[in-house]
Amino acid sequence: MNLAVKDIRHNLGRFALTTLGVGMLLMVVMGMGGIYRGIVEDATLLIDRVGADLWIVQRSTRGPFAELSRVNPNLVYRARSVPGVQDTREFVYHTIQREREGKPLRIAVLGLSWPTDKGEWLPLVSGRVLAQNHFEMIADQTLGLALHERIRLGKETYTVVGLTTGMISSGGDGIAFFTVSDAQAIQFDTSGEAVRLERESRRSRGERSGLGAKQPTLLDQAARPSQEIAAIGRPQISAVMVTAAPGANVDDIARTISGWGDVSVFTADGQRELLLKGSVEKIRRQIGLFRSLLTIIAAIIMALILYTLTLDKIHSIALLKLIGAPNTVILGLILQQALVLGVLGFGIAYAIGQRLFPMFPRRVILTHSDLLQLGAIVLGISIASSILGIWKALRVSPNEALS
Amino acid sequence: MNDHFAITTDNITKIYGSGNTEVVAMRDVSLNVRRGEVVALLGPSGSGKSTVLTAIGLINPPTSGRVIINGTLVLDGPVARTNLRSFRRQHIGFVFQKSNLIPFLTALENVQIALELNDLSPSRARTRALELLDQLGVADRAGNLPSMLSGGQQQRVAVARALANQPSIILADEPTAALDSHRGRQVMELFAQVARDHGAGVIVVTHDHRALDVFDTLYEMEDGVVTKSSSHAA
Numbered sequence: 055m056n057l058a059v060k061d062i063r064h065n066l067g068r069f070a071l072t073t074l075g076v077g078m079l080l081m082v083v084m085g086m087g088g089i090y091r092g093i094v095e096d097a098t099l100l101i102d103r104v105g106a107d108l109w110i111v112q113r114s115t116r117g118p119f120a121e122l123s124r125v126n127p128n129l130v131y132r133a134r135s136v137p138g139v140q141d142t143r144e145f146v147y148h149t150i151q152r153e154r155e156g157k158p159l160r161i162a163v164l165g166l167s168w169p170t171d172k173g174e175w176l177p178l179v180s181g182r183v184l185a186q187n188h189f190e191m192i193a194d195q196t197l198g199l200a201l202h203e204r205i206r207l208g209k210e211t212y213t214v215v216g217l218t219t220g221m222i223s224s225g226g227d228g229i230a231f232f233t234v235s236d237a238q239a240i241q242f243d244t245s246g247e248a249v250r251l252e253r254e255s256r257r258s259r260g261e262r263s264g265l266g267a268k269q270p271t272l273l274d275q276a277a278r279p280s281q282e283i284a285a286i287g288r289p290q291i292s293a294v295m296v297t298a299a300p301g302a303n304v305d306d307i308a309r310t311i312s313g314w315g316d317v318s319v320f321t322a323d324g325q326r327e328l329l330l331k332g333s334v335e336k337i338r339r340q341i342g343l344f345r346s347l348l349t350i351i352a353a354i355i356m357a358l359i360l361y362t363l364t365l366d367k368i369h370s371i372a373l374l375k376l377i378g379a380p381n382t383v384i385l386g387l388i389l390q391q392a393l394v395l396g397v398l399g400f401g402i403a404y405a406i407g408q409r410l411f412p413m414f415p416r417r418v419i420l421t422h423s424d425l426l427q428l429g430a431i432v433l434g435i436s437i438a439s440s441i442l443g444i445w446k447a448l449r450v451s452p453n454e455a456l457s
Numbered sequence: 458m459n460d461h462f463a464i465t466t467d468n469i470t471k472i473y474g475s476g477n478t479e480v481v482a483m484r485d486v487s488l489n490v491r492r493g494e495v496v497a498l499l500g501p502s503g504s505g506k507s508t509v510l511t512a513i514g515l516i517n518p519p520t521s522g523r524v525i526i527n528g529t530l531v532l533d534g535p536v537a538r539t540n541l542r543s544f545r546r547q548h549i550g551f552v553f554q555k556s557n558l559i560p561f562l563t564a565l566e567n568v569q570i571a572l573e574l575n576d577l578s579p580s581r582a583r584t585r586a587l588e589l590l591d592q593l594g595v596a597d598r599a600g601n602l603p604s605m606l607s608g609g610q611q612q613r614v615a616v617a618r619a620l621a622n623q624p625s626i627i628l629a630d631e632p633t634a635a636l637d638s639h640r641g642r643q644v645m646e647l648f649a650q651v652a653r654d655h656g657a658g659v660i661v662v663t664h665d666h667r668a669l670d671v672f673d674t675l676y677e678m679e680d681g682v683v684t685k686s687s688s689h690a691a
Contacts, residue, residue: 055566055573064561064602370559376516377571377618378546452516455557456507456630 057374057383058390061367072359073395077402079352081410084403084428086345088411088418090338095419097224097334098326100164105175106143106295107304109320110311118147118292119224119325120332125317129294130167136310138302143167145293146237149227152207154198161197161230162223165237165291173216173231181216187233192216194228208243212236224334226416234291349431357439360392364443371447372454381448388443396436400429462525463626463658464490464513469522471508471681482508483681485522490626490658490674495649497669498662500678506662507630509678513660514549514628515541527625546574550619550657554631557615558603564590564614565599571621589617593647609640616644620651627651629661638667645671 062069100119109118110125110133117123127144134142146165151158166173166184173183173192181201184190191212193199203214212232221229232240261267296311298304304321311319320328330338364371371384404425411418471482483505490496498506511517513524515531524532526548531539551557558567565586572582590596593613595606603611612632619627629648633641645661645668652659661672669675677685 055562055570055579057562057570060566061561370561373557373559374570375542376514376545376551377574378542379570379574380542383574453511456511456516456553 056390057387058394061370061387062391062394065366069395072363073398074402076352076356076359076395076399077406079348079355080399080403080428080432081407083345083348083352084407084420084425085411085414085418086341086348087424087428088407088420089414089416090341090345091419091421091424092417093224093226093334093337093341094330096222096226096417097329099220099222100224100229101322101325101329103175103221104145104295105297106145106322107298108296108308108311109145109322109325110294110296110317111292111320113316113318115318116328116332118145120328123292124290125292125294127291129291129317132314133294133296133311136296136307138299138304138307139296140299140302141170141297143171143295143297144234144291145295146234146241147292148237148241149223149225150207150240154205159197160225160227161193162225162227163237163240164229164231165234166231167295168233168235176216176218176231177220178216179219181214183216184231184233185215188236189213190215190232191236192218192231194221194230195219196222196228197230199230207240210236210239222417224329238291349435353435353439356392356395356435357442359395360388360440360443361446363391364388364446368446368450369455372450372452375450376452376455384447385444388447389437389440392436392440392443393433396432400432461491462489463492463494463527464488464660465523465525466509466513467523467525469509469512469519469524471505471512471517472520481681483512483519483678486678486681486683488513488660488676488683490660492625492656492658493653494673495652495659495661495671496674496676497672498660498676498678499664499666499669504678505681506678508681510628510630510660510662513626514551515545546571547622548625550622550624550627552612552615552619552627552629552632554634558611558618560603563600563602564595564606564610567603567614568618568621571618575622586617586621589620590614593617608636609643612636612640612644613647616647616651620655620657623655624657627657627659629659631662631664633663633665633668641665642668642671 110129111117111123112125115121115123130142130144133139144165144167147163149160149162151160153159168184168187172185176183176192178192179195181192184192189210189212191214193214195217199205199214201214201217204211205214223229296307298307308319308321311317374384407420411420466486466488468485468487470484473480473482486509488496498509500506508517512519512532515524518532518535518537521534523530529539531537531541531544559570562570565583568586568589569579569582572585573579577585587596587599590599593616595610595613595617598606598610603614606614627648633644636644648659648661649671651657674686674688676683
């Protein structure tokens, strides 16, 4: 006769509520693990998806994700000349915040190196890749933009031609993909008044310098657009992505490029390491510690619940001892209830979590390995937390059945 | 050791505390209960009746003296000469003032558990439990939880459980306290019947003087000492 099941059946309502409570608690533990995994996944997603073997960034920086990096666009051509390099692409990446329908809209803007890269590698759920050099964008679904929707950024209006999924920045913002020139136009957009002020400032600086006095025609150039003034040059890009030719040794290419004095070079694994050890490390540790704390709290609460359930049965346990029940029967009663509580709680946590987590603003990723790990922890907690109840039960004297 | 006796206590004494705080709960109690004999233990509250019962029931060992059950020396002073819990399961049946049924088990399961603890298979235990409940007239309430039974029905189920493993002795502590006189007498007669039918030695602690004619032997206690004994039958 299974006494644990009989007792649960007798107190079904209370046990169900207790299990639901434990389940909700375990769901929070599970959710923290999922948030932790989501942060790691989001941080490295772009590096993994974009498929570059090497990242060339501004010298002595850890860019373009962990910190700001600025390199000259002509680096694309310089890197392409290195033996073993199959292809190079410009990388422009920054985050903007605009207002849409009265709510803040944060977009991670990523420039695709048109026409080499039209976004064919993106997991599109609808629409198409970029088909022209300007005014088109591919947006992640989490941005809430509809296909063919037009959105004004800076001085231009862009049409959403494709929707993608799972493309999230390390900050948790959805990524929108433009051509590099459009991404730069969005990044370096300045108002008309700011342009006029800058031109006036140029003229003023020219007049104060000796050069302006010697070559007065230079002052006429000050009023022209920036991109038409050779000395000012094109806006810089964040990094250059390098794809090695099949069979080429990536380390050899990296060694060659790292010899250049103006840039630093990282492999894809190096970038991933920079992100995990750098920008997301603190939040990763914080969530990891918080998760550990929650696990301990769950263990304490489960121990108290099982202890209380045991206290409620003290008279029955004393009676069982009186009629000669061996300790294994009493141990089984408490341990089985602990395991039922743990297993059902885990099941409830998973079932509710599956429905609730997708509604969270940031991704909550439940991996099989994490679920198995948590399952093992719950099993351990169930056994450990029943020890207090078992200890109490084994100390009960059969005499107590007579009182 | 006399094998005719289901229970023999040989000068059992129970002392709580020591020095100035020493309390003697029973002193030099010697009882002999034959198989099939029904014995009443009488006396006022605090006279030591329950102490005697718990010592014989192997729940609360005496400070000194010997307890012999069914010819086996079980307790020599506080020292156990055998596995007490196992011995209790096989040889002793208990019935109490409050019926003391397990609240989350049905009447049938309350009897069945005692049999299963004694290694009977669940199906055989169920059959035997139903037989016992039938003998005691509560088979129709087999599926009910204790909370759904009357006091008398609960006591019958408790008696069925006490009889389940055909024990050598049955110990009952105020089994009729919660019952009216009619039902109280019925329960006492039930003890007498099962003692004779099953050949068990029965000791009943009681305050109830209305059904003393049911008992073979009466022991009276006061201040932890047996002061008087009388027999209705040999």
